[in-house]
Amino acid sequence: MPVDAMEAPAPAPAPSWTFAHRSTSARRVREWPIYALLFACAAVSVITTFGIVFTLFEETVRFFEEISIVEFLTGTEWTPLFTNKHFGVLPLLNATLMIALTAMLFAIPLGMGVAIYLSEYAPGRVRAVVKPVLEILAGIPTVVYGYFALTFISPEIVRRLFGSDTPLFNALSAAIAMAIMILPLVSSLSEDAMRSVPNALREGAYGVGANKFEVSTRIVVPAALSGIVAACILAVSRAVGETMIVVVAAGNQPNLSLNPLEGMQTMTAYIVQISLGDTPRGTLEYSTIFAVAVMLFLTTLLLNIFAQWLIGRFREGYE
Amino acid sequence: MATSEQARRRRWRRTEGSVFLALCLAATAAALVALVVLLITVGADGIGRVSWDFVNSYPSRFPEQAGIRAALLGTIWMMAFTALIAIPVGIGAAIYLEEFAPRGWLTKIIETNINNLAGVPSIIYGLLGLTIFVRVMDLGRSIIAGSLTMSLLILPIIIVSAREGLRSVPPSIREASLALGASPWQTVRFQVLAPALPTMLTGIILALSRAMGETAPLIVIGALTFIPFDPSGPGSAFTVLPIQVYNWISRPQAGFQETAAAGIIVLLAALLTMNAAAIALRGYFERNRRW
Numbered sequence: 001m002p003v004d005a006m007e008a009p010a011p012a013p014a015p016s017w018t019f020a021h022r023s024t025s026a027r028r029v030r031e032w033p034i035y036a037l038l039f040a041c042a043a044v045s046v047i048t049t050f051g052i053v054f055t056l057f058e059e060t061v062r063f064f065e066e067i068s069i070v071e072f073l074t075g076t077e078w079t080p081l082f083t084n085k086h087f088g089v090l091p092l093l094n095a096t097l098m099i100a101l102t103a104m105l106f107a108i109p110l111g112m113g114v115a116i117y118l119s120e121y122a123p124g125r126v127r128a129v130v131k132p133v134l135e136i137l138a139g140i141p142t143v144v145y146g147y148f149a150l151t152f153i154s155p156e157i158v159r160r161l162f163g164s165d166t167p168l169f170n171a172l173s174a175a176i177a178m179a180i181m182i183l184p185l186v187s188s189l190s191e192d193a194m195r196s197v198p199n200a201l202r203e204g205a206y207g208v209g210a211n212k213f214e215v216s217t218r219i220v221v222p223a224a225l226s227g228i229v230a231a232c233i234l235a236v237s238r239a240v241g242e243t244m245i246v247v248v249a250a251g252n253q254p255n256l257s258l259n260p261l262e263g264m265q266t267m268t269a270y271i272v273q274i275s276l277g278d279t280p281r282g283t284l285e286y287s288t289i290f291a292v293a294v295m296l297f298l299t300t301l302l303l304n305i306f307a308q309w310l311i312g313r314f315r316e317g318y319e
Numbered sequence: 320m321a322t323s324e325q326a327r328r329r330r331w332r333r334t335e336g337s338v339f340l341a342l343c344l345a346a347t348a349a350a351l352v353a354l355v356v357l358l359i360t361v362g363a364d365g366i367g368r369v370s371w372d373f374v375n376s377y378p379s380r381f382p383e384q385a386g387i388r389a390a391l392l393g394t395i396w397m398m399a400f401t402a403l404i405a406i407p408v409g410i411g412a413a414i415y416l417e418e419f420a421p422r423g424w425l426t427k428i429i430e431t432n433i434n435n436l437a438g439v440p441s442i443i444y445g446l447l448g449l450t451i452f453v454r455v456m457d458l459g460r461s462i463i464a465g466s467l468t469m470s471l472l473i474l475p476i477i478i479v480s481a482r483e484g485l486r487s488v489p490p491s492i493r494e495a496s497l498a499l500g501a502s503p504w505q506t507v508r509f510q511v512l513a514p515a516l517p518t519m520l521t522g523i524i525l526a527l528s529r530a531m532g533e534t535a536p537l538i539v540i541g542a543l544t545f546i547p548f549d550p551s552g553p554g555s556a557f558t559v560l561p562i563q564v565y566n567w568i569s570r571p572q573a574g575f576q577e578t579a580a581a582g583i584i585v586l587l588a589a590l591l592t593m594n595a596a597a598i599a600l601r602g603y604f605e606r607n608r609r610w
Contacts, residue, residue, distance in 0.1 A: 031504045035419060041411030042420070045433045045478070048471050052443060055450040113346025121340060130347060132598055137354055139525070139594050141532025143561045144361065144583050147568050151576060152360045180353045187350070213336035234438070241440025243535035244561075248568055268442050268535065275445070275539045281454075293446050297439065304438035 056297060059290035066284055072291065078254035078270075080288045081279075087288065089295060091254040095264035096296075099175045099246060100239035102260055106179035108232055111186030112221075115228075118187070119194040120216045131188070138184040146248025149177035154249065162261055169251035172260040177245050182235045189234065193227025194220050230310035237303035241296060243268040267296045361587070365580025373581055377547040378563065382574030387582055389546040390563035393462070394531060396550050397559055400466030401473070401530050406523055408470070409477030413519075416478070417485040418507050437475035444472045445539025453540050460541040463553035468536050473526040480522020484515035517604035524597040528590050534561035560586045 064072070067087045075088015114134065118127050154173035159166050197220050205219045221228070251263020252273060265273070271289045279285045376386025412433075420426040448468030458464040488511045496506040543558050544566040550557040560582060567579035 031502060034504050035415075038411045038415035038419060041408045042415040042429050044408055044412065044471075045436055045474065046429055048436060048447070048474070049432050051451055052439065052447050055447050056443070059450075110346045110349060113343040114350055117340075117343035117347050121343060130351070133354070134350055136591065136594060137350070139528060139532070139590060140357070141534065141561050141586060141590070143532075143534045143565045143568070144357075144587065147564070147579060147583060148357050148360060150568065151364065151580075152356070180350075180357070183350055183353075211332055211336050213332075213339045217339070237438055241442065243440070243442045244565065247535075248565065268440065271442055271446070272535060272538055275449075275541065290446065293443055297443055300438055300440055301435065304435060307438075308434060 052297070056290055056294045059287045060294045063284065063287040063291040067291075076256050078265075080285050081277075085284075089267075089292065091256040092265060092267045092270055092292060093295065094256050094258075095171065095246075095250070095254075096240055096266040096268070096299075098258065098260065099171050099178065099250060099264065099266060100236055100242075102172065102175035103178035103182060103239050104232065104236055106176060107183045107186050107235060110179070111183050111190060111231075111235075112228070114183070114187035115190035115194060116216050116221070119191045120212065120220060131191075134184045134187060137180060138188075140181070142181060142242060142244040143248065145177040145181050146174075146245045148180075149173045149245060149249035153177055158261070166261050167251065167263050169249060169263045170261050171250050171264045174246050174248075174250040175260065177249060178239050178242055181242070181245065182238055185238060186231050186235045189231030190224070190228045193224035193231065196227070197223040226310045226313055230307040233303050233307040233310070237300045237307070240303070241268065241300050243272060247272045267292045271296075358587075361580050361583050364577055365582070365584045368577050368581035369584055373578075374585065378545055378566075382567075382572060382578045385567070385575070385578050387560060387563055387585060389549065390558050390560045390582070391585070393542075393546065393550050393557035394559045396462045396553075396555075396557060397465050397469065397537075398527060398531060400463060400553060401469040402523075402527060404466060405470035405473050405477055405526070405530075409474050409523075409526075410481050410519065412474070413478045413481030413485060414507060414512075417482045418511070419503065433475045433478055437479070441472055441533055442535040442539060444468055445536030447471065448536060448540040459554070460543065460556055461554045462550060462557045464540055465537050465542055465557065465559075466553075468540055469530045469533065472533065472536060473530050476526040476529065477519075477523055480525070481515075481519045483522070484518030485511060487518055488514050517600060521597045521601045524593050524600070528593040528597075531559075531593070532561055532586070532590060534559075534565055537562055538565070 072087055072089050074090070075086055076090050077086035077088050078091045079086045118131060122130065150168070150173070153176050154166075154168050154170065157176065158170060158173050159168075162172075201219050201223060202215050205215045210218070246264075246266045246269045250266065250269060252265045252269055253263045254265045254270070255262055257264070270292055274285070274289045373386045374391065375388050376384060377389055378387075379385040416426065416430065420429075445468065448464060448471075452458050452464040452467050453460060456464075458467075492510050492514075493506050496510045497503070501509070537559055542562055543556055544562055546556060546558045564579050564582040564586065567575040567582060
């Protein structure tokens with residue numbers, strides 16, 4: 001439960017039971033303030049969303065009054081704090097996507113291996129121990145992963161493999177740390193998807209003489225595919241929004257490059273950089289963080305909606 | 320009778336299966352090794368610095384004198400207010416959605432919303448908190464502004480797990496209560512809430528442990544990194560453990576790496592205790608379920 005409840009609550013099924021319109025007693029009338037209060041609690045989420053949209057877009061509009069949206073989306077230099085200002089978001093976007101995708105390159109195969117092992121092979125006892133232990137990985141604060149990337153992954157793994165002239169702060173180290181962080185998300189959600197594949201499918205395959213490997217890869221994985229894909233998309237979304245690992249370990253230089261051994265700055269890292277500085281409110285530099293945040297918000301929102309749609313579709317498949 | 324072709328095929332299928340199992344096992348082992356290496360690295364780096372002095376000292380320019388007193392107190396203050404705000408609101412929202420919400424477009428919007436909010440990057444909550452709580456409501460860079468921000472961040476987690484808890488209570492309990500003449504609210508208050516509480520509690524502990532480790536939103540709302548005094552109340556300036564750790568990590572002097580690792584040890588010890596408590600709680604109540 002922890003990982004999926006924490007990271008990716010699936011769309012809740014309609015309540016199996018509700019009191020609505022079932023009672024007309026006088027007490028129900030007298031109790032209306034309680035119901036109003038409960039409704040207000042639920043409404044907080046909607047207010048939060050409005051708050052986010054309002055906050056982000058108000059400052060962003062101010063930003064785009066001065067900077068053309070074309071320059072923002074196509075410019076290849078991001079130097080809002082220099083005297084010679086450029087507002088091209090591509091270096092930040094490139095770093096964000098590159099680090100996220102590199103992380104997935106490690107996390108998907110490993111996560112799938114873990115998920116298949118736990119769902120198809122592991123004895124119940126092993127699974128009961130390994131699953132919560134792996135979920136500890138998801139609960140470790142990301143600043144700790146940043147420390148790990150900087151003091152272990154970069155010097156002991158990346159620099160040993162790619163030469164000691166590799167900068168200490170590099171995108172690859174951050175991506176590896178991020179892969180470790182999102183691995184339990186991929187494995188836990190994929191495993192849930194695989195376990196909800198009906199046993200009849202497996203038994204049918206065994207019945208016609210398939211072995212465990214064939215059942216796992218040709219029956220279970222394809223049947224659970226949309227759930228697995230949804231898990232991976234949610235993981236990408238997590239990686240895109242992840243902040244502290246990249247702030248600590250990725251180098252914080254806007255750099256439009258495809259070489260993961262260089263230092264880079266992601267969208268989230270830029271927001272932290274400005275927040276730590278003393279950029280005065282109301283300036284153009286200050287409003288850049290909101291424009292970048294809108295970009296980040298929309299990216300993760302689209303990914304999450306897509307993932308939820310997939311999960312919903314998948315759910316219906318076996319009802 | 321099997322031809323040699325079939326025999327070869329059978330051998331191949333067996334090899335294929337073993338190789339695949341080996342790969343899956345290797346993946347699982349790799350994940351576990353990563354966890355162990357992480358814990359050992361941090362432990363080895365920082366254990367020498369963990370002492371009562373470290374816990375009880377204020378931050379300092381000198382790595383060997385720096386401590387986490389202010390950050391630890393800040394974390395405790397922030398967690399206390401976050402819990403006070405997020406738990407009642409989260410449970411209230413869960414009760415409304417699970418027990419009373421009519422099935423209409425409004426409920427659907429609220430539910431979709433909660434799912435989407437759970438996926439919003441934490442740093443965006445920081446910008447929300449900065450604008451709404453720090454600036455518009457003029458709370459300043461205070462503990463209460465941080466707690467409100469954190470509450471919004473963990474609210475979706477609490478709502479989802481609280482709903483799970485409510486859903487685990489069978490409808491027959493509610494029907495029995497209604498049949499005896501209790502109102503819907505009385506039914507929820509006296510019959511449903513108590514048995515749902517353990518599952519809720521597990522989710523709440525996990526949500527709070529998430530809040531405890533979050534760094535980025537508090538950096539954005541401007542929690543400070545150098546607080547050489549005890550935070551004194553909800554309006555006080557503050558820092559928290561993860562921010563203090565981040566501050567030490569980002570310093571060039573070698574001594575601060577050790578100090579950072581020591582801070583991480585304290586942070587992880589607290590978090591792992593909370594996680595263990597959540598897991599133990601879940602196990603205990605699952606064994607002792609009445610239905």
